Amino acid sequence: LRNRARYEAANNSYCAGMLLTLANDMVGTGLRLQLHTGNKAANRFIEREVNAWMRQTKMAQKLRTMRISRGSSGEAVGVMI
Secondary structure, three states: OHHHHHHHHHHOHHHHHHHHHHHHHHHOOOOOOOOOOOOHHHHHHHHHHHHHHHHHOOHHHHHHHHHHHHHHHOOOOOOOO
16 A cells, blocks of 8 residues: 555656645644743744754755655654754
């Protein structure tokens, strides 16, 4: 079943389009951190640094790739280094 799903994702434009749409709808532009601690300045600083890290590492693109892989192969692996 997994091999057939991979074959369809690679050779069927409707299936590939559905996987891409699913990934774009689920991930969107990426994750956004929102903190609610008592220190507003610290919240803004941490949120800004995490957002910069996500842009620098292209996290949204990686999450979309993982979502497409999960849809076609049933699994995805991410390693944080």
